[in-house]
Amino acid sequence: MLASVLGDRVMEVVAAAVIDQGRLLVVSKKAAPAVFYLPGGKPEAGESQEATLVRELGEELGVAPRDMDLLGRVEDVAALEGVPMCMTVFTASLTGPPKPAAELAALGWTDGRDAYEPRLAPAVRNQVLPLLVRAALLPGDHGI
Numbered sequence: 001m002l003a004s005v006l007g008d009r010v011m012e013v014v015a016a017a018v019i020d021q022g023r024l025l026v027v028s029k030k031a032a033p034a035v036f037y038l039p040g041g042k043p044e045a046g047e048s049q050e051a052t053l054v055r056e057l058g059e060e061l062g063v064a065p066r067d068m069d070l071l072g073r074v075e076d077v078a079a080l081e082g083v084p085m086c087m088t089v090f091t092a093s094l095t096g097p098p099k100p101a102a103e104l105a106a107l108g109w110t111d112g113r114d115a116y117e118p119r120l121a122p123a124v125r126n127q128v129l130p131l132l133v134r135a136a137l138l139p140g141d142h143g144i
């Protein structure tokens with residue numbers, strides 16, 4: 001909805017939802033170490049979404065995504081720039097253990113209901129987590 005109103009002024013981001021043992025991989029960057037979000041980033045001109053993810057995961061984690069599958073497109077405010085953002089999220093596994101690059105401040109795994117929850121970027125907390133719970137990829141409240 002946001003994207004249809006604001007068009008080109010919406011920041012495009014592509015990110016990976018990597019889940020292992022019921023927990024989601026999140027990273028924070030040295031530029032904003034208290035904010036955790038999905039590995040990924042902005043596409044370069046003419047770059048496909050899959051190529052963006054391969055490049056960003058290589059740069060940030062030293063690994064490649066495997067078995068990419070579209071989870072959905074979500075809209076929220078970009079955690080760092082504070083501008084409208086549209087993020088395309090792929091579920092994926094990794095070709096090996098993630099090795100955080102120098103630009104990262106931290107790497108962690110969250111079930112969405114732990115100490116990371118208040119530090120998650122709005123798009124992850126408000127949009128991506130509910131999608132993952134609905135897809136039974138993360139534990140939910142089970143109607144409680």
Ligand SMILES: Nc1nc2c([nH]c(=O)n2[C@H]2C[C@H](O)[C@@H](COP(=O)(O)OP(=O)(O)OP(=O)(O)O)O2)c(=O)[nH]1
Pocket residue numbers: 013014015037038039040041042043077078079080081082085087121122123124
């Ligand atoms: N990668 C990623 N970015 C997110 C998420 N949620 C969210 O608000 N963002 C925001 C943070 C930033 O404002 C923007 C993406 O910035 P970035 O710094 O990760 O992207 P990038 O590597 O391409 O950036 P740059 O340093 O090349 O400018 O989107 C998310 O889950 N993953």
